[in-house]
Amino acid sequence: MIKLGLTGGIATGKSTVSAYIRELGIPVIDADVTAREIVEPGEPAYDDIVSYFGPEILQADGTLNRAALGKIVFSHAEKLAKLNEFTHPRVFQRTQEKTAALVATGADVIVYDIPLLFEANRPDSFDAIMVVTIPRTLQIQRLMARNHFDEQEAVKRIEAQMPMAEKEARADYVIYNDGDLQTTYRQVDQIIADVKKKLE
Template sequence: MRVIGLTGGIASGKSTVTDILKKRFNYIVIDADQLARQAVELGSPGLDKVAAVFGQKVLNENGELNRSLMGELIANDQQTRKILNSIVHPEIKKLYDQQIQYYESVGVPAVFFDCPLLFESNLQNTVDETILVVADKEIRIRRIMERDQLSREQAIKRIEMQMSDEEKIALADTIIENNGSLDDLLIMINIYFSNRKLWTD
């Protein structure tokens, strides 16, 4: 079974590519963000470990993780962020491995791993190949401004907080440009599939 890592910066259109893979091509997509939420959901070992380290203050009244408070804590303290990651990342890895093992056991030929921080987390060597979705900076700025109702300066700041496309391009196996319409994007994806037969690998 092949595992293809899919990534892209904010407003690149990665989520649109994910939807196309799932809905039009019927591929299995493992969502890293969903795994991260699952790793600390109510009743999970991950949440128990987070509460044991940071205290009950990081939980809501219903016992779930107070994500806004946790977000504030890690935003203001790099050491706190490292501690949280050291707890959560192994739990995410367990969930990821469980899914990979399951899909492999039932004979799925290929799955995609949707991971926004694939390169930032140095996970490119854990997959068989990588796809990077990119778009011109000005297009991304406009998308962020329209989608999130932010100023141009705020949109630029969000982009610049992430690893640059130039750095990611140097690490990626395949680049999918998403500067045009949905039809243009579908053409790019079809070109990718025309060069590969994932179901035979």
């Protein structure tokens, strides 16, 4: 079984690639989805978070107010560390469970969609890593259009992440997403064919 990591930068088109991989019939485990699942009411991480941060980080329906929680943790390093302590081991455990379930169904290639794959220091967990990239000027344009940011805000968000050049240098496969969709898809097809060849 081959584990493929998939990452990119903000607004580079990682979700587009992830959706196409699913269309090919290859299972994708999405780290963002898993992270949301483990903080739902009734989950151990949810109980720990509410106990530590208090009920003011809850919405009227009892679910986490992610915006309120984000405001707290991103201005207090020790509180962010505490939140990570509650969530990271649970995300890892849930990911292991999802992997085991997919292997049991006969999956021979699994893709892990992880926005902060390199930042989380987890590249060693994968047989190969794919990075979706676009030129910086296009990244700024797409982020401005997608999130209705001005240029200054878009640049600030991009510069808060690891530089794309560094991610590209550390990847096994680089997917250039600055052309049409078919060009992007052909690159993905080539990577999947190459990976499957290694399974034979």
